[in-house]
Amino acid sequence: MELGDGAFTNAHTLRLDLDHVNVEAVTDTEGFHLRDQCTADGVVAAVNGSFSYISDDPAHQPAEPCLDFCCRAGTTVSLPTVTKPAFLVHGGRLMVRTLPATGTLRIGGRLFEWIGSKEPRASADLADGALVVFGAANCRIRYDDHPRTGFVRFVRPEENITPKAGSVVDAVVSHTAAGSHVISSVHPGGGAELFTGSFILRADAAHAGELRPGARVELCTIAGLAADLLTNGVSLGPSVADAAAGTVPAYDESLGVSPFRDVRYARTLVWTTRREIVFRVFDGAPLTDSFRGVSPTEVADLLGREGVDLRDAYHLDGGQSSKIVFREGGRTGVVGNLHYLKWPQEPETEFRWRGVEGRLLNSCFVLRLRRKAGGRTDVDRAAVDISFPGADGGRRASG
Numbered sequence: 001m002e003l004g005d006g007a008f009t010n011a012h013t014l015r016l017d018l019d020h021v022n023v024e025a026v027t028d029t030e031g032f033h034l035r036d037q038c039t040a041d042g043v044v045a046a047v048n049g050s051f052s053y054i055s056d057d058p059a060h061q062p063a064e065p066c067l068d069f070c071c072r073a074g075t076t077v078s079l080p081t082v083t084k085p086a087f088l089v090h091g092g093r094l095m096v097r098t099l100p101a102t103g104t105l106r107i108g109g110r111l112f113e114w115i116g117s118k119e120p121r122a123s124a125d126l127a128d129g130a131l132v133v134f135g136a137a138n139c140r141i142r143y144d145d146h147p148r149t150g151f152v153r154f155v156r157p158e159e160n161i162t163p164k165a166g167s168v169v170d171a172v173v174s175h176t177a178a179g180s181h182v183i184s185s186v187h188p189g190g191g192a193e194l195f196t197g198s199f200i201l202r203a204d205a206a207h208a209g210e211l212r213p214g215a216r217v218e219l220c221t222i223a224g225l226a227a228d229l230l231t232n233g234v235s236l237g238p239s240v241a242d243a244a245a246g247t248v249p250a251y252d253e254s255l256g257v258s259p260f261r262d263v264r265y266a267r268t269l270v271w272t273t274r275r276e277i278v279f280r281v282f283d284g285a286p287l288t289d290s291f292r293g294v295s296p297t298e299v300a301d302l303l304g305r306e307g308v309d310l311r312d313a314y315h316l317d318g319g320q321s322s323k324i325v326f327r328e329g330g331r332t333g334v335v336g337n338l339h340y341l342k343w344p345q346e347p348e349t350e351f352r353w354r355g356v357e358g359r360l361l362n363s364c365f366v367l368r369l370r371r372k373a374g375g376r377t378d379v380d381r382a383a384v385d386i387s388f389p390g391a392d393g394g395r396r397a398s399g
Contacts, residue, residue, distance in 0.1 A: 001282075003298060007264070007290045010283040011302075012335040014045055014324050016367055018275055023094055024366045025049065025087055025234045027072045029065060031360040038325050038332050042369045045326040047279045048268055048336075049363025050087075050234050051255060051317050053136050056152045056343070060160075062136040062195035063174070065362045067254055068116075068235035069099055069222070076219050076227055077175050079103070079133045079199050080235060082118035082250045085314050087270070087365070088233030090225050096272055096314065099235070101133070103227070104220040107183075108210040111220070114201065118250070126168070129207045134162050134170075134192075134200040141256030149343050153256055157193075162200055164190040169208035172197040173217050181217040234363050237315030240269065244300035244310070259318055264292040266322040266337050267299060270365070271313035279365070281322045281336040293318070323358050334358075 002008050016023075021044065026037060037046040053065040064070060069086050070078035079101070080086075086099035101116025114131040115122050122132050139160050146152045162170050170192040174184040184197055192200050203211055219227040238248045243260045251258060259265060266284040270277070282302070284293025294302065300310050316322075323336035338355035 001302060003294065007292070009264075009291070009294050009298075012281045012283065012324055014047065014279040014326065014367075016045070016277050018094070018272075018277055020370055021277075021367045022370055023087075023277055024089070024368065025071075025232045025363065026366050027066050027070055027077075027232075027234060027363045029063065029362070031362055032364075033357050034323050034361055034364055035325050035332060035334060035357060037364055037366050038327055040366075040368075042371070043327065043366055044369060045324065045367045047270075047281075047325075047365045047367075048317055048321045048323050048358075048361055049365060050236050051251070052362040053139065053141075053254065054256075055141065055154055056149075057154045058345070060155055060157065060195070062139070064136060064198050066234055067137040068101075068135070069233060070235070070363075071230045071233040074231055075175065075179050076222065076230055077198050078135055079114065079116070079219075079222070081116040081133055081135055081137045083116070084250050085236040085239060086233055087236055088225075089231040090233075091229040092231070094272075094277075096236070096270070096312070100223045103222040103224075105131070106218040106220055108212075108215055110210050117202070126202065126204050129204065132202040134194060134202065135198075136194060137254045138162070139194050140253040143256055148347075160194050162187075162190045162192045162194065162202065167205050169203050169205050169211055171201045171203070171208075171211040171215075173199050173201055181219065183211060183213055183215045183217060186211055186213055236270070237317070239311050240296070240300050240303055240308075240313045240315070241310040243296040243315055246296075260296050260315070262295050262297060264295050264298070265318050266293040266320070267318035268316040268322045268336075269299065269303070269313055270316055271308060277367075279316075279324060281324055283322065283336055285339045286319075317361075317363075321359050321361060 001011055034046050051067050053062050064078045068080040083100045087096050101119050112131045114133055115125045117132045117134045126132050141153050143151050168190050170187040170190050171183045172185045172192055173181050174197040248260045267282045269280045282294045285291050320337050320340045326333050334356050340354045340359050342352045342354045
């Protein structure tokens, strides 16, 4: 796709019929390579997921790296700190919708309302007895120069805590191996480390009697949805319309440098129609002159020409994470970003090209054939459309 002034991007589109496939948001705290998600029976494709915490300091990593809402294998492990779009499966139904950062939970037999810490009315609700949610999305990623890699991303431990206040009590909530949530530590006056648990609950001291170490936390609702009916899900990036307009206040210091500035990056998009889910990678190589990807306004222009509703198409993690992996004829194919260099972790090690393997991810979308009678699937006969603009003679960039 030509962008003008000699610049172009390659677009890779994965289009699936929802009558034939199930879509699952897969998340993992340890990370995984996208290609490995295509080895399971019935999986036809996988696409990189949404924004997660990224730092180059291996000693300072969050317990839950997915930013804001995350539901893993039927358990909500991270609550949202602010209203954002989200992909989720609730009661067997796939939804892509705005998810307000509000809900209810129960501690010690008492029902509490909760609200995200970045919501404008959080302070007022706290005074009225609600709990306020903090998490990894409250951290601040900083950048510094590096003589070998160019830059490093890091967090200052003294900044990576909840705000201190004499009239509050913070409770760190951890996810147990049995699938439940318990309060693992309590911090009168705030100052709880953001990375020590799945999320942190703040209460006004006058309403903090139930916040005790060992107390069980039962999540009841999230934005009006029954928590026990959530199967999987994750917060998304902004809509194409909001990103193009610069309306992205929910995507702030937890990402360090905003990916929604008016610059060209490789980008991944997702949208749904009545019967389909569509993923698209606009590809780019960061150190080239004419093939760097697309800006948020160029995304809006390109999708708008196709008649896509820009309010219902959403950004996923882009840059060197942008990738689609698919099964075809018994083989695994990879399209999208093939330019990833794994940075050296020690002075004596080298940069390594990992274009096909890609970056280690904490979330992705796995697309699996629906089971037929008898439990059998046929990967090679899936209702999958993978299109490659440019195959009729248009320009392609070499990996």
